[in-house]
Amino acid sequence: MVDVGTAVMTVEMIQASQVGLKAVGAGLAVGLTGVGTGLAEMGIGAAAVGATAENRDMFGLALIFTVIPETIVIFGLVVALLLLF
Amino acid sequence: MAEVISGPAPYIYVSTRLRVRKAKLLRAEEYHRMLNMSLPEITRYIEELEYKTEIDELAPSFSGVDLLEVALSWNLAKEFQRVLALTPGAMAGFTGAYLQRWDIANVLTVLRGRTQGFRPGKIKEVLIPAGSLDRAVLDRLVVEEAPDRIAEGLRGTHLYPVVERELSAGIESGNFARLENELYKEYYSDLIRVARSGVRGGNEFLQYIQLEIDITNMQNLWRLRSGGATGEIRDFMIPGGRIPVEELNRLGSAETTDEIVDALKKRTNIPALQDAIEELRCGCSVRQIETRLIRFKLEQMDRMSRRYPFSISPVLVYLERKYYEVYNLRAIARGKAANLAPERIQEHLVI
Numbered sequence: 001m002v003d004v005g006t007a008v009m010t011v012e013m014i015q016a017s018q019v020g021l022k023a024v025g026a027g028l029a030v031g032l033t034g035v036g037t038g039l040a041e042m043g044i045g046a047a048a049v050g051a052t053a054e055n056r057d058m059f060g061l062a063l064i065f066t067v068i069p070e071t072i073v074i075f076g077l078v079v080a081l082l083l084l085f
Numbered sequence: 086m087a088e089v090i091s092g093p094a095p096y097i098y099v100s101t102r103l104r105v106r107k108a109k110l111l112r113a114e115e116y117h118r119m120l121n122m123s124l125p126e127i128t129r130y131i132e133e134l135e136y137k138t139e140i141d142e143l144a145p146s147f148s149g150v151d152l153l154e155v156a157l158s159w160n161l162a163k164e165f166q167r168v169l170a171l172t173p174g175a176m177a178g179f180t181g182a183y184l185q186r187w188d189i190a191n192v193l194t195v196l197r198g199r200t201q202g203f204r205p206g207k208i209k210e211v212l213i214p215a216g217s218l219d220r221a222v223l224d225r226l227v228v229e230e231a232p233d234r235i236a237e238g239l240r241g242t243h244l245y246p247v248v249e250r251e252l253s254a255g256i257e258s259g260n261f262a263r264l265e266n267e268l269y270k271e272y273y274s275d276l277i278r279v280a281r282s283g284v285r286g287g288n289e290f291l292q293y294i295q296l297e298i299d300i301t302n303m304q305n306l307w308r309l310r311s312g313g314a315t316g317e318i319r320d321f322m323i324p325g326g327r328i329p330v331e332e333l334n335r336l337g338s339a340e341t342t343d344e345i346v347d348a349l350k351k352r353t354n355i356p357a358l359q360d361a362i363e364e365l366r367c368g369c370s371v372r373q374i375e376t377r378l379i380r381f382k383l384e385q386m387d388r389m390s391r392r393y394p395f396s397i398s399p400v401l402v403y404l405e406r407k408y409y410e411v412y413n414l415r416a417i418a419r420g421k422a423a424n425l426a427p428e429r430i431q432e433h434l435v436i
Contacts, residue, residue: 047098
């Protein structure tokens with residue numbers, strides 16, 4: 001005979017673990033895209049600082065180029081929010 | 086605190102800075118415009134560029150072509166020292182080793198100037214302290230009377246072993262050409278050693294050095310031939326390039342230019358270098374051939390810096406381009422002072 005009490009507990013546990021896995025997925029989405037953005041910005045940022053050090057007029061343009069990879073982490077954030085809500 | 090340098094970011098930073106600086110160098114059309122200006126106009130023109138500080142600083146002490154020449158030398162030394170200061174880690178090692186050629190030039194200028202009886206002040210004007218021997222060391226050397234005292238002043242530097250070995254022969258013959266050759270050979274062998282020391286980016290540096298050695302050997306080969314030298318020219322050639330010294334020595338006694346061009350072309354597999362060698366058939370003067378070879382070297386260096394955008398190449402390309410900017414400005418200034426026609430001056434420019 002199946003123990004009814006145990007079966008209910010298992011379904012709750014599965015539901016709880018699904019929520020947990022969603023949270024892990026959301027964390028990975030933001031975390032990994034954050035790392036990707038950081039890697040991309042490393043090169044662009046170094047070049048931007050170099051260009052700005054030589055020519056201050058470059059500052060605005062260099063800043064825009066530096067933040068372009070931020071889109072990657074925004075995609076990650078969107079995916080995380082879709083997962084959670 | 087120890088300096089922490091890792092990853093490609095320092096290379097990207099330095100390469101970008103020097104690319105921006107390279108873009109600020111004079112362009113061909115600006116040289117053409119200058120060819121039609123008078124000397125005071127040229128001085129005013131370059132005062133509006135990167136040379137303002139030096140010209141303002143030196144204007145009370147010098148005038149005319151001397152002002153321009155000393156300002157250019159000062160600017161070159163300052164610029165090279167600044168590049169050395171902003172390069173980090175392994176790049177600084179390569180750049181420092183590369184700039185040591187200025188130590189050789191300065192020490193030989195001091196030796197030659199003092200043995201020919203020039204005043205220390207006059208010699209100081211032409212020194213370019215862009216290498217590891219700074220102005221303070223050179224000021225100490227320049228006041229020494231005797232060549233062996235100058236050599237003694239170099240004790241502890243990288244030049245001392247060769248200077249000590251070759252100086253007495255140079256004093257006896259009254260000619261420091263052999264000392265100069267030996268110093269440059271030592272310099273290039275040091276560069277190759279640094280490039281092969283296993284430091285990251287060494288391979289690109291080695292390619293660059295080998296190209297330079299090949300071009301310098303070719304220039305020397307043409308100079309020696311036009312000077313009528315036959316037989317053994319091994320001593321004048323720098324080992325370490327792609328074209329072996331033995332081959333160059335054999336070509337020194339070749340009958341015709343075609344023979345040399347064919348042999349050199351067989352020795353290289355770089356299409357651009359083959360094209361450059363092919364151009365040597367032109368039957369031009371040694372001066373024109375040298376200018377062509379220098380132009381080829383610069384183009385090839387530009388190509389390498391595009392192939393390896395974040396390496397030592399952009400730094401070295403900037404150093405070379407800057408040197409040739411000063412070289413061109415000096416040629417224009419000296420040409421104008423000697424009232425040469427613009428066409429004659431243009432032949433000497435590396436554009």
